[in-house]
Amino acid sequence: MRIAVIDLGTNTFKYILCELQDGKLVRLASDLQFVRLGKGGISDGRILQEAVDRAIHTLSDFKKQINRVGADEIVAIGTNVFRAAKNAEEVIEEIYEELRIKVHVISGEEEARLISFGVQHEINFEGEKGLIMDIGGGSTEFIICDEKKIYWKESFEIGAQRLMDAFYKEDPISLESQKEMYDFFDEELASLNEQISIFQPKKLIGSAGTFDTIRSMYEARTRETLTEEKNFVGTGIFNAMYQELLTLPRVQRLQIAGLISERVDMIVPAAISLQYVIEQVQTDRIYISESSLREGIFWQKHS
Structure with a gap:
């Protein structure tokens, strides 16, 4: 099974598309972009709209890359910036409405x-x-x-x-x-x-x-x-x-x-x-x- 995992971090967004071959993880595709989702807002507990726009642009590009190679599942994970932001739910909803990618926020x-x-x-x-x-x-x-x-x-x-x-x-x-x-x-x-x-x-x-x-x-x-x-x-x-x-x-x-x-x-x-x-x-x-x-x-x- 091919799985794409996207890590939505405070500074960078990155993904890997992997599958298991002979018990080993094999990376089929990957990318990293400096989205700076926390820029200008992390200390105040908010994600700014210009950062959300950068996030959607990057995730759209990631999704195209992943679809070109092919994945059975896409998992998107939100970390500290989503845990800390008061408007995280609105950001998650906007990402889903635009791209049909559901961001799952995990605890520290x-x-x-x-x-x-x-x-x-x-x-x-x-x-x-x-x-x-x-x-x-x-x-x-x-x-x-x-x-x-x-x-x-x-x-x-x-x-x-x-x-x-x-x-x-x-x-x-x-x-x-x-x-x-x-x-x-x-x-x-x-x-x-x-x-x-x-x-x-x-x-x-x-x-x-x-x-x-x-x-x-x-x-x-x-x-x-x-x-x-x-x-x-x-x-x-x-x-x-x-x-x-x-x-x-x-x-x-x-x-x-x-x-x-x-x-x-x-x-x-x-x-x-x-x-x-x-x-x-x-x-x-x-x-x-x-x-x-x-x-x-x-x-x-x-x-």
Whole structure:
């Protein structure tokens, strides 16, 4: 059975069209577009009409792509921006009236569970516990698990767009703003830090957009392609990239190989949140998973 899964995020919309071949997920088509559904409204709990128009345009294009290849089912999932918006129901209704695509809004806890389901099917945990981190625009999900079991999971409203709105006051970002973010994380992520102490995950695994960007920057910098066998970035190399992101102004960040213009701003607060978590886990590797929420939904349909 061919299933298309569309992830309607705060910053990006993306879909995969997959089927099962010999017990493995095979991607037949995919796309990602920067819709910025939360732009201008997420901090006030609303989705603006111009953002809805961008969403409908993108979803219409996705639907055409999916229909060209052919799918038995289309699943559209709304995440943090829909959970937070007061006008989410009206937006969902407008999308359905225009495109006959029904958006299903899931809780933060369910989002975390599905992310882990996708990652567990891809990453070799080698019998150890890992901490999965999925940085979105509106929320960031954390899951402590191994290849079979989830020990703890939580969704926090500290997505990159929210962090930008709250802390990104100067470019490049000031040391004062960086300290404010760290103080904020100490408070907001107290439960995460407690669970890290309890379960002591050995692997830090990143999924979704921020980590795709880190992968691209790493591959451009080292001319080395990450593979299934070597799917991590050392924290030493990450630290060099991190220092560039924090100290270079926007015009120079745009020149960084592997960093696309659509992520040139949001990568800064996202990288700071990642650096904070690296320090809590005390790891020297960031494993990068190609699988996340969409793949988790696919595997759930086949479980």
